[in-house]
Amino acid sequence: MTxxxxxxxxxxxxxxxxxxxxxxxxxxxxxxxxxxxxxxRSAALRVAQxxxxxxxxxxxxxxxxxxxxxxxxxxxxxxxxxxxFADRLKALEELRYTAPGAGGEQLRSEVALYERALDRSQxxxxxxxxxxxxxxxxxIDEARIVLLVAVLEKVLASPELALDATRxxxxxELLAEALDPQ
Numbered sequence: 001m002t003x004x005x006x007x008x009x010x011x012x013x014x015x016x017x018x019x020x021x022x023x024x025x026x027x028x029x030x031x032x033x034x035x036x037x038x039x040x041r042s043a044a045l046r047v048a049q050x051x052x053x054x055x056x057x058x059x060x061x062x063x064x065x066x067x068x069x070x071x072x073x074x075x076x077x078x079x080x081x082x083x084x085f086a087d088r089l090k091a092l093e094e095l096r097y098t099a100p101g102a103g104g105e106q107l108r109s110e111v112a113l114y115e116r117a118l119d120r121s122q123x124x125x126x127x128x129x130x131x132x133x134x135x136x137x138x139x140i141d142e143a144r145i146v147l148l149v150a151v152l153e154k155v156l157a158s159p160e161l162a163l164d165a166t167r168x169x170x171x172x173e174l175l176a177e178a179l180d181p182q
Contacts (some may be wrong), residue, residue, distance in 0.1 A: 006020070006021075006022045007019050007020065007021065007022060007028060007033075008020045008027070008028050008029035008032055008034075009022070009027045009028065010028050010029070010031075010032035010033070011140075018031070018032055022034065023039075023040070023043055023112045024043060024047055025042075025043030025044060025045075025046040025047040025050075026039055026042070026043040026046075030157060035123075067180060068131070068133060071124065071131075072128065074124055075121070075124035075125060075127075075128055077126075078117065078120045078121040078124050079121045079124075081117045081120075082114065082117040082118050082120075082121045084117075085110060085113050085114035085117050086114060088110045088114070089110055089111065089114055091162075092108060092110060094108075100173075152175055153172075156168045156171045156172065
């Protein structure tokens with residue numbers, strides 16, 4: 001919907017179209033429901049969405065990809081960052097140092113960065129586990145297998161192939177061997 005003014009689409013008692021200017025973001029004028037609170041709120045929401053869409057297009061911001069895949073990528077990056085800082089910590093001789101002019105020992109920044117990366121990794125991994133994606137993927141795979149078996153059974157039993165019971169059984173055996181991952 002564009003924010004340009006449109007005419008009201010309501011019908012008059014005579015059967016014609018109203019013709020008054022519709023309120024911004026709606027298709028009706030004030031006389032035909034445009035002054036009702038929920039119509040005003042919906043119109044304001046449409047106007048805000050249209051303005052946001054235009055601003056995003058002006059800035060050249062690309063739309064988000066598939067959120068689950070993006071979460072997996074973020075998780076992988078967080079774990080890689082954690083591993084990087086873990087390697088940096090292993091390379092250090094001391095976790096603390098004395099800064100010149102400071103009155104005591106200081107913890108190296110690598111320790112804080114590692115802890116932060118560890119916390120982020122844990123959060124992302126927790127979010128992935130909470131979504132139960134592994135379980136869902138297994139369920140989808142199982143459903144696909146059931147569907148594949150049903151299709152293969154239908155093909156083997158097809159009158160067009162004219163396979164007797166022995167040949168159908170042998171066909172099932174051959175398919176099972178072909179599908180066996182070993």
